[in-house]
Amino acid sequence: MNHQNDLEERLRQLAPKTSSEYQTRFTQRFKNALEKEEPSRKISRLPLWPLAAAASIIAGIFILNLTQTTNKAPSEIATQKELNHDAIEEKPFIPRSFDAPIVLGDNGKIYRVFKSNETSDETKLKRRLIAVNSF
Amino acid sequence: MDWDQWMAENLARLALYARQQTRTDNDADDVLQEAIIEAWKREPQKCPDLPLVFSYIRRRAIDLGRKIKVRQDFAESSDVPLTSIETNFEQRDDEHVLRSSLGELPPELSETVVLHLWGSLTFREIGEMLSISQNTAASRYRIALERLRQTLKTKLR
Secondary structure (H helix, E strand, C coil), rough: HHCCCHHHHHHHHCCCCHHHHHHHHHHHHHHHHHHHHHHHHHCCCCCCCCHHHHHHHHHHHHHHHHHHHCCCCCCHHHHHCCHHHHHHHCCCCCCCCCCCCCCECCCCCCCEEEEECCHHHHHHHCCCEEEEECC | CHHHHHHHHHHHHHHHHHHHHHCHHHHHHHHHHHHHHHHHCCCCCCCCCCHHHHHHHHHHHHHHHHHHHHHHHHHCCCCCCCCCCCEEEECCCHHHHHHHHHCCCHHHHHHHHHHHHHCCCHHHHHHHHCCHHHHHHHHHHHHHHHHHHHHHHHHHC
């Protein structure tokens, strides 16, 4: 154990020492690098509240716009979605469940025509017209 | 923060460890600088924690070693010498003997000596840093000292 303590003490005395020239050179180099780091740190330490405020304003505008759209009268929406015959040709309608023909009503709206399931001759001819406003 | 004083107290031990972990003095300086800055970034208000800097030196040296290996594998040969003349440390005869003796030890043993004896890290801190147990760190240190004792007995007679 004494051998170990002696050796440790001897080794401590032999502790490496950097030359003063290296000490100065490295310290200066380090300080230069540190100065380059400082600006980026300052940016990262900026308060986040302006960013949060801007995001809130943008979100507010979006919500307001959305509310105005949804508050429109049904007739107003129908006007916007009003389709003419040309539109039907441009955007072919694909029936969901069965081949239901499409007709253009006198009022300018598009109708899908469903055959009735009833069996009597009268009702076989009866057709239900369902307005399609979902175009 | 007084960097001059901090460097005066710690640069030698950190530089020695960085040099031990890298191939050239230039690599050691790069790794050392990056490690100190990284440690400083964690707590800019105070001087970097020494065990943390040692830990970062080791990690960055490993990363650098991997990059160099990839570059060498790619280029197959390099004009840059792998070792340079060591000019950063004061040249003393006995220290030269010591360093050469340390260099003859397996890396895991010499690393423990540098960290404990000159780095002033406890075995617990060394264990955490190297992901080994405290007892293993102490054991490596004892083995290293015993081998150094045998070597120095003949060289420094």
